[in-house]
Amino acid sequence: MDWTALWLSLRLGVFAVILLLPIGIVVGRLLAYRHFRGKGIVEALVALPLILPPTVFGYYLLVAFGAASPVGRLWEAVFGGSLVFTFEGLLVASVIVNLPFAIQPMQRAFEAIPQDVREAAACSGMSPLRALRRIEIPLAWPGIATAMVLSFAHTLGEFGVVLMVGGAIPGETRTIAIAIYDRVQAFDGQAAAQMSAFLLALSLVTITLTIGLSRRVGRRLG
Amino acid sequence: MPDLKAHIRQSTPIPLDAALACAPGEVLALVGPSGSGKSTLLRVIAGLYKPDEGRVSVGDDVWLDTAAGIATPPHRREVGFVFQSYALFPHMTALANVESALDHRPAADRPGRARELLALVHLDGLEARRPAELSGGQQQRVAVARALARDPKVLLLDEPFSAVDRATRKRLYREIAELRRSLDVPVVLVTHDLDEAVMLADRVAVLHRGRILQTGTPEEITTRPASPDVARLVDLRNVFEATVVDREGGGIALDWAGHRLDVSPDERFPVGTRVSWVVPDGFVVLHRRDRPSRGERENPVSGVIDSLLVIGQTAHVTMRIEGSEDLPLHFTVPAHVARRNGVEPGIPATVSLLVEGIHLMPPADNN
Numbered sequence: 001m002d003w004t005a006l007w008l009s010l011r012l013g014v015f016a017v018i019l020l021l022p023i024g025i026v027v028g029r030l031l032a033y034r035h036f037r038g039k040g041i042v043e044a045l046v047a048l049p050l051i052l053p054p055t056v057f058g059y060y061l062l063v064a065f066g067a068a069s070p071v072g073r074l075w076e077a078v079f080g081g082s083l084v085f086t087f088e089g090l091l092v093a094s095v096i097v098n099l100p101f102a103i104q105p106m107q108r109a110f111e112a113i114p115q116d117v118r119e120a121a122a123c124s125g126m127s128p129l130r131a132l133r134r135i136e137i138p139l140a141w142p143g144i145a146t147a148m149v150l151s152f153a154h155t156l157g158e159f160g161v162v163l164m165v166g167g168a169i170p171g172e173t174r175t176i177a178i179a180i181y182d183r184v185q186a187f188d189g190q191a192a193a194q195m196s197a198f199l200l201a202l203s204l205v206t207i208t209l210t211i212g213l214s215r216r217v218g219r220r221l222g
Numbered sequence: 223m224p225d226l227k228a229h230i231r232q233s234t235p236i237p238l239d240a241a242l243a244c245a246p247g248e249v250l251a252l253v254g255p256s257g258s259g260k261s262t263l264l265r266v267i268a269g270l271y272k273p274d275e276g277r278v279s280v281g282d283d284v285w286l287d288t289a290a291g292i293a294t295p296p297h298r299r300e301v302g303f304v305f306q307s308y309a310l311f312p313h314m315t316a317l318a319n320v321e322s323a324l325d326h327r328p329a330a331d332r333p334g335r336a337r338e339l340l341a342l343v344h345l346d347g348l349e350a351r352r353p354a355e356l357s358g359g360q361q362q363r364v365a366v367a368r369a370l371a372r373d374p375k376v377l378l379l380d381e382p383f384s385a386v387d388r389a390t391r392k393r394l395y396r397e398i399a400e401l402r403r404s405l406d407v408p409v410v411l412v413t414h415d416l417d418e419a420v421m422l423a424d425r426v427a428v429l430h431r432g433r434i435l436q437t438g439t440p441e442e443i444t445t446r447p448a449s450p451d452v453a454r455l456v457d458l459r460n461v462f463e464a465t466v467v468d469r470e471g472g473g474i475a476l477d478w479a480g481h482r483l484d485v486s487p488d489e490r491f492p493v494g495t496r497v498s499w500v501v502p503d504g505f506v507v508l509h510r511r512d513r514p515s516r517g518e519r520e521n522p523v524s525g526v527i528d529s530l531l532v533i534g535q536t537a538h539v540t541m542r543i544e545g546s547e548d549l550p551l552h553f554t555v556p557a558h559v560a561r562r563n564g565v566e567p568g569i570p571a572t573v574s575l576l577v578e579g580i581h582l583m584p585p586a587d588n589n
Contacts, residue, residue, distance in 0.1 A: 116309035119270050122296040123303035124323035125372050131297075134322065138313050
């Protein structure tokens with residue numbers, strides 16, 4: 001068992017979820033309630049990581065993050081380090097790749113809140129922020145939790161993008177998924193089996209939690 | 223408490239052209255068919271919909287003035303809004319629903335005040351229930367308590383009785399009628415049900431395609447409609463056209479397909495004008511066959527009974543008028559009167575159209 005890789009994956013997952021939570025709430029809510037020109041394109045862009053091969057996605061991120069690109073230069077100017085082959089770069093890549101897993105369930109959950117319930121919050125004197133905290137987030141919570149669970153699990157399992165953007169630097173960018181691949185390449189069947197079993201168990205728990213939570217959304221609003 | 227005043231104009235996407243005013247303690251009903259824009263007017267007052275042009279004020283508070291660029295968001299307008307489907311917060315208890323509209327009061331006072339309001343709508347003992355555990359009528363009362371919790375300057379009710387059964391509705395009518403006596407704010411009620419409006423409102427505004435056609439007391443609206451359109455919208459079916467003629471001995475009369483009808487003086491219509499006129503069901507008196515009855519000399523009109531429909535204790539009768547086969551006159555009589563007088567399709571009959579009930583209007587637009 002590569003404990004360093006597991007620890008790195010868990011850290012990556014937690015940080016990614018922490019960053020994705022506000023993004024998902026803001027963008028998911030926006031897509032759920034607002035009608036604006038180009039909304040279809042925004043929704044398509046959000047869903048893009050679902051269908052694009054991870055290596056292709058990783059390739060573009062690698063190019064975008066590189067020292068030759070504006071994004072890479074800006075990052076270096078602000079944070080003084082590189083985005084490529086670093087934990088930070090991996091984190092940014094994970095957040096982007098997980099946008100659909102975070103935004104879509106939250107969007108559906110916000111959409112499921114009846115319009116008049118949101119209007120009633122305003123007519124009860126709640127400011128938009130207060131209504132978000134007291135009415136919308138509690139009602140959308142199962143969807144928000146689903147989004148968090150899905151993005152966490154997906155971050156742990158991501159392979160293609162991680163390999164392209166991060167490489168496999170131990171303690172910096174070698175996640176558990178990469179470690180499993182390495183162990184197989186090195187004919188270390190036992191370690192690969194252990195780590196695979198761990199990821200399998202984690203995935204099962206995740207999906208069970210997700211299904212349970214979606215059922216709760218139905219019950220609560222039904 | 224100050225008056226509510228609103229005027230609203232817009233051509234698209236929902237055409238609106240309405241001016242309304244409502245005094246504290248007064249109930250103004252907005253009545254019209256679905257799609258007439260009555261709910262939209264309510265939403266404009268609450269700030270949930272912004273029209274192209276308009277002004278909404280309560281006393282000195284201006285909530286909307288498109289000309290001055292003022293549009294107060296709904297959470298800063300002191301309105302109580304009861305939604306058609308109640309829109310309770312499903313994750314909160316009845317008590318928490320009411321408390322959620324008490325942010326303007328000190329935190330320590332909120333639970334007590336919420337309990338008071340739930341008691342006011344007869345829900346004491348059900349404070350801990352969630353909306354899903356309450357009946358439709360109970361949910362409606364929580365919605366009313368929550369609307370009152372805000373200490374609103376205006377109470378807005380959007381079809382509040384449409385989602386409950388008949389028995390519950392009747393009970394809620396009584397409770398609302400009692401409640402409004404203790405309220406000193408303008409109340410605007412939106413309904414498609416004219417009977418509901420007549421029962422609960424002090425004044426009724428009739429809406430059609432976003433436009434207020436007439437505002438008046440329930441009696442005015444139902445007996446003296448401003449136009450044939452209003453007459454139709456308030457379900458007055460006896461709308462006909464006639465020409466104004468001289469009445470023997472002064473005043474005016476109507477020449478209606480050869481029948482001469484005496485009417486009350488009306489200076490708007492000189493002799494020779496074409497007018498629409500209406501007579502509500504209640505002012506059509508069937509002549510008894512055995513002995514004369516009240517008002518028999520007033521505007522007697524003969525014809526043949528066309529149809530008879532008995533619903534409960536009431537007989538709905540239509541009659542073809544002599545000399546004009548295409549003008550059916552509608553009236554109702556108690557079912558036993560219809561039976562005793564042998565009212566049946568094909569039987570000749572005579573009715574009187576009471577002078578006090580005949581109301582003249584400008585003729586219908588031919589569009």
